[in-house]
Amino acid sequence: MFNNIQEFYNMLPMIIIGAGILVSIVIEMYSRKSEELIAWFSVFIFIAAAIYSLLTVNSTSIILQGMLATGGNVNILYFIFNFGAAIVTLLSLDYIKKYGTYYGEYYILLQSSVLGMMFMAGAKDLFMIFLGLELMSICFYALAGINRKRLNANEASLKYFLLGAFATGFVVYGIALIFGTAQTTSIDLIVAKFQELSGNLLFIAGILLFVIGFSFKIAAFPFHMWVPDVYQGSATTIAGLFSTGGKAAAFSALIVTVGAIFSSTIGNLFEPYLIVISVFSMLIGSIVAIAQEDIKRMLAYSSISHAGYMIIGFAAGNSEGLAGIIFYLAAYTFMNLGAFGIIALIEGKDETNLSIKSYAGLSHRNPLLAALLSVFMFSLAGIPPFAGFFGKYYIFIAAIKAELTWLAILGVVSSAISVYFYLRIVVLMYFKDAEFEISLEKSNTGLFAVIVSALLVIALGVAPGSVINLISSFF
Amino acid sequence: MHIQIEYYLILSAFMFIVGVVGVLTRRNAIVVFMSIELMLNSANLTMVAFSSYLGNAVGQLFVFFVMAVAAAEAAVGLAIIIALFRNKLTINIDELNILKW
Numbered sequence: 001m002f003n004n005i006q007e008f009y010n011m012l013p014m015i016i017i018g019a020g021i022l023v024s025i026v027i028e029m030y031s032r033k034s035e036e037l038i039a040w041f042s043v044f045i046f047i048a049a050a051i052y053s054l055l056t057v058n059s060t061s062i063i064l065q066g067m068l069a070t071g072g073n074v075n076i077l078y079f080i081f082n083f084g085a086a087i088v089t090l091l092s093l094d095y096i097k098k099y100g101t102y103y104g105e106y107y108i109l110l111q112s113s114v115l116g117m118m119f120m121a122g123a124k125d126l127f128m129i130f131l132g133l134e135l136m137s138i139c140f141y142a143l144a145g146i147n148r149k150r151l152n153a154n155e156a157s158l159k160y161f162l163l164g165a166f167a168t169g170f171v172v173y174g175i176a177l178i179f180g181t182a183q184t185t186s187i188d189l190i191v192a193k194f195q196e197l198s199g200n201l202l203f204i205a206g207i208l209l210f211v212i213g214f215s216f217k218i219a220a221f222p223f224h225m226w227v228p229d230v231y232q233g234s235a236t237t238i239a240g241l242f243s244t245g246g247k248a249a250a251f252s253a254l255i256v257t258v259g260a261i262f263s264s265t266i267g268n269l270f271e272p273y274l275i276v277i278s279v280f281s282m283l284i285g286s287i288v289a290i291a292q293e294d295i296k297r298m299l300a301y302s303s304i305s306h307a308g309y310m311i312i313g314f315a316a317g318n319s320e321g322l323a324g325i326i327f328y329l330a331a332y333t334f335m336n337l338g339a340f341g342i343i344a345l346i347e348g349k350d351e352t353n354l355s356i357k358s359y360a361g362l363s364h365r366n367p368l369l370a371a372l373l374s375v376f377m378f379s380l381a382g383i384p385p386f387a388g389f390f391g392k393y394y395i396f397i398a399a400i401k402a403e404l405t406w407l408a409i410l411g412v413v414s415s416a417i418s419v420y421f422y423l424r425i426v427v428l429m430y431f432k433d434a435e436f437e438i439s440l441e442k443s444n445t446g447l448f449a450v451i452v453s454a455l456l457v458i459a460l461g462v463a464p465g466s467v468i469n470l471i472s473s474f475f
Numbered sequence: 476m477h478i479q480i481e482y483y484l485i486l487s488a489f490m491f492i493v494g495v496v497g498v499l500t501r502r503n504a505i506v507v508f509m510s511i512e513l514m515l516n517s518a519n520l521t522m523v524a525f526s527s528y529l530g531n532a533v534g535q536l537f538v539f540f541v542m543a544v545a546a547a548e549a550a551v552g553l554a555i556i557i558a559l560f561r562n563k564l565t566i567n568i569d570e571l572n573i574l575k576w
Contacts, residue, residue, distance in 0.1 A: 127540065130537075130541075134548070141552070145558060148562075151563060154558050155571045157558075158504060162504065162508065162568070165548055165552065169494065175537070176487075176534075176537075180522075180524075183531060
C-alpha cells in the first residue's frame with residue numbers, strides 16, 4: 001500500500017482520524033459511559049492530528065499513486081478542520097445534554113465528516129474529491145437531524161439532504177463530462193491539457209456543472225436558500241460545524257481544482273460567472289441579514305455573504321487570491337465557531353433564547369461572554385485589530401491586483417452594510433436593559449473552547465503577516 | 476451493431492434533465508429522491524459510454540464508487556424521511572414550513 005515509510009508518515013493525520021473512528025465505534029459498543037469517553041477521545045485525536053499536520057507542514061509530497069497531496073497548504077487546511085472540530089467537540093460536551101442527543105454516535109459522525117473534509121482538501125484526483133465530498137455530506141445530513149424527535153431538526157435535515165443530493169448530482173455529472181473529454185480524472189493532467197480543451201463545449205459544461213454543484217456546499221448565491229433553514233433547525237454546535245468546516249472543505253476542493261486551472265492559464269474563462277455569484281452572495285447575505293430576528297438565521301445570512309467575499313479570491317484568479325482565501329478560511333472558522341459557541345452557551349432547553357432580544361443586557365449578567373461575543377462580532381464585521389479584517393484585506397488586495405477594483409469596492413460596501421447587524425448585537429449587549437431574565441447553565445469546557453477561539457482570532461489579527469507569508473510560500 | 480457515442484450522451488443528458496425537472500416540480504420527498512437517483516444514473520451512463528469509447532477503465536471504476544455512495548445516501552435519506560413521517564405524518568415538502576423555506 002505504501003511505497004515507503006515516508007508516505008505513511010505524510011498520511012498520518014488521516015490515519016489518526018481513520019483509526020480514531022474505528023476505536024470510537026468499539027468504545028461505543030463496550031463502554032457504559034461511552035458518551036463522555038468518546039468526546040474526550042475525539043478531542044484528543046483532533047488535537048493530535050492538528051498538531052501533527054502543523055509540524056509536518058514542510059514535507060510536501062504526492063502519495064498513493066498521485067491520489068493525495070500532503071504538506072504545504074493542505075496541512076494548513078488539515079489544521080483548520082481538526083482544530084475547528086476539536087472546538088466543536090468541546091462545545092458539544094454540555095450542549096448535547098440540553099439538546100437531548102446525548103449519544104456517542106454524534107462524535108463518531110463528527111469524526112467521519114472531518115475525515116471527508118481532509119480527503120477533499122488533499123485531493124489530487126476527481127475521485128478523491130467526490131468520495132471526500134460524500135463522506136462529509138452524508139455525515140452532515142445525519143448530524144443535522146441527530147435529534148429525531150424534534151420536528152425542526154427533521155425538517156432541516158430533510159431540506160439539507162434533498163438539496164445536498166441534488167447538488168451532488170451536478171458534481172457527478174460534471175465529473176463524468178470532464179472525464180470524457182479530458183480522458184483522465186487526475187487534476188494535474190487536466191490542468192496540463194487545459195489549453196487544448198478550453199474550446200471543447202462538453203468540457204466547459206462539465207466544469208460549470210462542477211462549480212455549480214460546489215456553490216451549494218459553500219453556500220453561495222444560486223444555491224443559498226437552504227442555509228438559514230438548516231442552520232436554524234439543526235443543533236447550534238452542528239450549525240457551527242456546517243458553516244465553518246463544511247464551507248472550508250468545499251472551498252479547499254475548489255482551490256485544488258478551479259484554482260489550479262485558473263492560475264495555470266492566461267485567460268480566466270469563468271471570471272464573469274464567478275463575479276456574478278460573488279456579487280449576489282455578498283449583497284443578498286448582507287442585506288437580508290439586517291431583517292433577521294433569530295441570531296442563527298442572522299449568522300446564516302452572514303455566512304452567505306462571507307462566501308461571496310471568498311469567491312472574489314477565485315475571480316481574481318491569482319496566487320494572492322488563493323492565499324487570501326486560505327487565510328480567510330482560517331479567520332472565518334475561528335470567529336464563526338466562537339460566535340456559534342456563545343449562542344450554544346446562551347441557548348436554553350428546547351431551543352429557547354435564540355432571538356436577538358435575549359442578548360439585551362448581557363454585559364451586566366455575564367461580562368465575560370459579552371466581551372467575547374463582541375470580539376467575534378467585530379471580527380466578523382471586519383474591524384481592524386481582529387482576524388476578519390485581514391482576511392478581507394488580502395482578498396481585496398488580490399482583486400485590485402487582478403484589475404477588479406470595482407469588485408473590491410463592492411466588497412467594502414457590502415461589509416460596511418454588514419457592520420450594522422453585527423454591531424446591533426454589541427449595542428444590545430452593552431447599552432440596553434434585559435427585557436426578560438434568562439438563566440445560563442454553566443459549561444466550563446464550552447467556555448474554554450470559546451476563549452481559545454477568541455485567542456486565535458486575536459492572534460491571527462495581531463500577526464497576520466507571518467501566517468500569510470507561510471501560506472503564500474506554498475503557491 | 477455499433478452504436479455511436481453521441482446517442483449515449485444525448486440519452487444521458489435527457490435523463491439528467493428529467494431528473495432536474497423532477498426535483499424542481501415534484502412535491503413528494505420520495506419522488507424527489509428518485510429524481511436525484513435518476514440524475515446520478517445519467518452520470519453513470521455517461522461514464523460507462525465514455526469509458527468504452529475511450530477504452531479507459533477509469534470511468535467504469537468510477538461508476539462503482541458512485542453506486543456505492545448512492546446506496547449510502549439512500550440509507551441516510553430514507554431514514555431522515557421516516558423520522559419526519561413519524562413526527563408529522565406527511566412527506567409533502569410543501570408542508571415543511573416551520574422554518575421559513
